[in-house]
Amino acid sequence: MxxxxxxxxxxxxxxxxxxxxxxxxxxxxxxxxxxxxxxxxTELYAHPYGATADNRHKAEMKLKRxxxxxxxxxxxx
Numbered sequence: 001m002x003x004x005x006x007x008x009x010x011x012x013x014x015x016x017x018x019x020x021x022x023x024x025x026x027x028x029x030x031x032x033x034x035x036x037x038x039x040x041x042t043e044l045y046a047h048p049y050g051a052t053a054d055n056r057h058k059a060e061m062k063l064k065r066x067x068x069x070x071x072x073x074x075x076x077x
Contacts, residue, residue, distance in 0.1 A: 007063055011049050015067030018044055 007015075018040045025033035053059035 007066060008049060011044075011047050011063065012067050014040065014044055014047065015063050016069070019067060019069055 018037070021033070021037040021040050025037045050056050050059070
């Protein structure tokens with residue numbers, strides 16, 4: 001079973017959006033891009049999955065690895 005299968009698809013997609021928003025903000029550091037990045041981070045933190053994890057920190061780290069753009073490319077190869 002891959003790491004991506006351990007998470008609901010909406011949560012995994014939200015993590016991927018967070019990475020995209022982070023890169024977008026880094027490329028164009030405007031208030032609007034920061035607000036978008038922050039809003040997605042808030043959604044990530046508030047996702048119901050976090051309340052079900054035995055160890056939220058470990059689950060978040062695993063989600064970050066599973067949703068990272070480099071990981072997604074490696075999985076597709």
